[in-house]
Amino acid sequence: MRRPLLATLAAAVLTLAACGTADTPATPAASGGVTPIKLQLQWFYQAQFAGYIAAVDRGFYSEQGLDVQLLEGGVDIVPQTVLAQGKADYAVAWVPKALASREQGAKITDVGQIFARSGTYQVAWKNSGIAGPADFKGKKVGNWGFGNEFELFAGMTKAGLDPGRDVTLVQQQFDMQALLKKEIDAAQAMSYNEYAQLLEAKNPATGKLYTADDFTVIDWKTNGSAMLQDAVWANTEKLGDPAYQQQTVKFLAGTIKGWAYCRDNPEQCRDMVVAKGSKLGKSHQLWQMNEVNKLIWPSKAGIGLIDEADWKQTVDLSMTTKNQTGDTVLTKQPEGVAYTNDYVRKALDQAKAAGVDVTGAGFKPSTVTLSEGGA
Missing domain, CATH: 3.40.190.10 (Periplasmic binding protein-like II)
Structure with a gap:
């Protein structure tokens, strides 16, 4: 562990x-x-x-x-x-x-x-109803831990959420499988790595790769929570x-x-x-x-x-x-x-x-x- x-x-x-x-x-x-x-x-x-x-x-x-x-x-x-x-x-x-x-x-x-600049995102499905960190309330929110989660917590704090009470935090692996399988509602991703993994995955409903239109990206640089x-x-x-x-x-x-x-x-x-x-x-x-x-x-x-x-x-x-x-x-x-x-x-x-x-x-x-x- x-x-x-x-x-x-x-x-x-x-x-x-x-x-x-x-x-x-x-x-x-x-x-x-x-x-x-x-x-x-x-x-x-x-x-x-x-x-x-x-x-x-x-x-x-x-x-x-x-x-x-x-x-x-x-x-x-x-x-x-x-x-x-x-x-x-x-x-x-x-x-x-x-x-x-x-x-x-x-x-x-x-x-x-x-x-x-920071490259950290939190990514959700477009149809999840999540448009910003305030929408994490009551959701399963993935993060890697090891100090990578600080911007996520800062974003939730700014949105008035308590990470210990208002969301279910899930230990996320260093990939996007939990989001792709819809085991979590929002996943941590780096703009240069894990986000690309989503766009490299095939949508089983269409047989084609997913596109940016399938996801909502929360970029901490635009939220004031970037480090x-x-x-x-x-x-x-x-x-x-x-x-x-x-x-x-x-x-x-x-x-x-x-x-x-x-x-x-x-x-x-x-x-x-x-x-x-x-x-x-x-x-x-x-x-x-x-x-x-x-x-x-x-x-x-x-x-x-x-x-x-x-x-x-x-x-x-x-x-x-x-x-x-x-x-x-x-x-x-x-x-x-x-x-x-x-x-x-x-x-x-x-x-x-x-x-x-x-x-x-x-x-x-x-x-x-x-x-x-x-x-």
Whole structure:
């Protein structure tokens, strides 16, 4: 059975105490002018991480003198804990989850907010009578847990619902089968992954794939309940070391170039992800690449810069939104250096000087045709 978030965080803190301090080196010392780096991803290989994969495969990290090893995530892997334990040099994690870990003792800092927008949806059948979060009352509402449900709870709270009394919460698997089988009334989905799974499924009544017209999508970005998601986190204590500071700038510069490449070459990045061993098909990964690009581009101030208003909204929601047991994500304002733009600004300057388009002002998403099963 998967552990709930608070239990996972508590276990992570105990593990931290047992494993020593965050100063434990994650990688051996640089040799031959190349610095080995470990990046812990949040989930299995998919286009959600295409920019990092491209930066490795296209040599953008190598240009910075870095030899980057990507560590695949999974259900039982908490990236920010791996980072705090010194088993990785950087990690990709959603902001509210990482802030909860910080409050539990993890010494980590957001140094690059790669996703500027949330990709979380709650999806229902069009004929369900659900048009917004207020309509969840009395319904079976699916969610994944593990800290992925915070925006859902924030949306319900804003609609005047109590997640512990007004809805039946259902532990949802990381797919859309429960909604397709009508075992639940609304399902959690990422715009770039599970939502596409619905559109890749065949409607038994017609023999054709479902379309967007079959579903109602509640997008937390339009509801005011969105929180910041994929960010690059660094070890706070190690940021006191000038060498790690310089390494962080180099890592972010390579990362920026990787994501800019995937913006301009989505098919090539799709192919890199598939070649990496993703279990999802080519049309699904192209959809995902296109949707992930929408969460990053255009970036008016430059990819990776943390917007103070968006950060404040994430923290405020984390402190005020209650879950089914009445607990909040955070009990107080984050202490210490929870985020900094110092390193990403330097990385952006370096990328711009090298001719990289760091804002993507002209970005226009594509129209992706999905195949059955995402093939």
